[in-house]
Amino acid sequence: MPLVNVMVNGKAYTIACDDGEEQHLKELGAEVDTKVRELLSAVGNVGEQRLLLMAAVLLADEVHAATTHLETARQELAAERARREDLAVKVENTESIAADALETAVKRIETIAAKLKVA
Numbered sequence: 001m002p003l004v005n006v007m008v009n010g011k012a013y014t015i016a017c018d019d020g021e022e023q024h025l026k027e028l029g030a031e032v033d034t035k036v037r038e039l040l041s042a043v044g045n046v047g048e049q050r051l052l053l054m055a056a057v058l059l060a061d062e063v064h065a066a067t068t069h070l071e072t073a074r075q076e077l078a079a080e081r082a083r084r085e086d087l088a089v090k091v092e093n094t095e096s097i098a099a100d101a102l103e104t105a106v107k108r109i110e111t112i113a114a115k116l117k118v119a
Helices: 022-043 048-118
Strands: 003-008 011-016
Touching: 003 022, 011 022, 022 048
Parallel strands: none
Antiparallel strands: 003 011
């Protein structure tokens, strides 16, 4: 299991990860570092633990917002698919009604044409 050094606020943390996940873990560590540094600029040095906790809470909030947005998009997509299916059924029904009406009109025309031939 590979070990990766991640720098957060100038301090190195060694973290184990699965094979092939090293670069991803470094990128995630860089995101945490960015968030901690933003907080440090905003609130000052309130202690490493508090900065890390605040960064974790802010990142969790971002994940929650993204998850909520994704769920909303999934619900909207499902609603659109249902509307599309309803429209497809309506189109099919309309085509059937139109075909029946056309067939009825053809029969009437044939009946009238037959009567005209007799007369």
